[in-house]
Amino acid sequence: MPELVAEPESPKKQEREARQMGSMSLMEHLEELRRRVLHSVVAIALCVGAGWYKVDTVISKMVAPIQKALADHHFDTSLIYLNPTDTFNIQLKIGLIVGIFIACPYLLYQVWGFISPGLYRNEKRFLLPFLFLSIGLFLSGGYFGYRVVFPVAMDFLIGQGGSNLKPMIAITEYTDLFLTIILGLAVVFELPIVLGFAGAMGVVSAKFLFKHIRGAVLIFFVIAAILTPTTDIMNMSIYAAPMLLLYVLSIGIVWLVHPRQRRKRADKRKEKDRESGRSL
Numbered sequence: 001m002p003e004l005v006a007e008p009e010s011p012k013k014q015e016r017e018a019r020q021m022g023s024m025s026l027m028e029h030l031e032e033l034r035r036r037v038l039h040s041v042v043a044i045a046l047c048v049g050a051g052w053y054k055v056d057t058v059i060s061k062m063v064a065p066i067q068k069a070l071a072d073h074h075f076d077t078s079l080i081y082l083n084p085t086d087t088f089n090i091q092l093k094i095g096l097i098v099g100i101f102i103a104c105p106y107l108l109y110q111v112w113g114f115i116s117p118g119l120y121r122n123e124k125r126f127l128l129p130f131l132f133l134s135i136g137l138f139l140s141g142g143y144f145g146y147r148v149v150f151p152v153a154m155d156f157l158i159g160q161g162g163s164n165l166k167p168m169i170a171i172t173e174y175t176d177l178f179l180t181i182i183l184g185l186a187v188v189f190e191l192p193i194v195l196g197f198a199g200a201m202g203v204v205s206a207k208f209l210f211k212h213i214r215g216a217v218l219i220f221f222v223i224a225a226i227l228t229p230t231t232d233i234m235n236m237s238i239y240a241a242p243m244l245l246l247y248v249l250s251i252g253i254v255w256l257v258h259p260r261q262r263r264k265r266a267d268k269r270k271e272k273d274r275e276s277g278r279s280l
Helices: 011-021 026-053 055-072 086-118 121-159 171-188 191-200 206-211 213-227 233-257 259-279
Strands: none
Touching: 026 055, 026 086, 055 086, 055 121, 055 171, 086 121, 086 171, 121 171, 121 191, 121 233, 171 213, 171 233, 191 233, 206 213, 206 233, 213 233
16 A cells, blocks of 8 residues: 655655745635535536436436335335325425445545645645545445345335235435435544554554544444444344454554654655665
């Protein structure tokens, strides 16, 4: 894995960059913020329009897990709505969420464009990998929830009704449940990013995280019990297992970016440079 932090820069370079960062006045900063917010709003509006155009396809993908569970248990696969405005509200909600997802890379680009003038070069190298990693982990969490957790949960829940009860599932309640699970897992998958930043600031260390791994397992199962729609240990384990793997990954990331380890690597590089200078 490439080094996230560059060699300490010379005082002259840092002073030059500091002058460049301070070259914008307050009004110029506000104008730059206004311009980027306006661009972001326009991008979201365009992407929401695109999401609205494909909302039927998205909804068909969203209801696929519950329809499969209903079909496997020999029930009618149709979902119902109880209010004439429900369908419009669902389409609006899904279109907005899809639009924000589509616009997310551009939004992050606008955020990066606004904050990058205030960062040193080594800080930019440190932040960019975390931005890309956060997007990848968020999408991975959502995909894992859609492909693994949610179908298992729906099959289990529909099977609990037996043959004496007939499910009549409203699209509004189902959508809220779907978004809670999928977005909840997507946010949980950001654990390495949160702990990575904490480690980079020296708040936590890899030794501390490894020492408290038992407490972390307990917390993960509590979170799984809150997020999962079922109460059986199997589904909670399906939730908790990726969180534990992410925690182990976080230990490695924290060890890599912790200030103590960065100083050790910098000292080793300096020592190698001195040795190579003597050999010449």
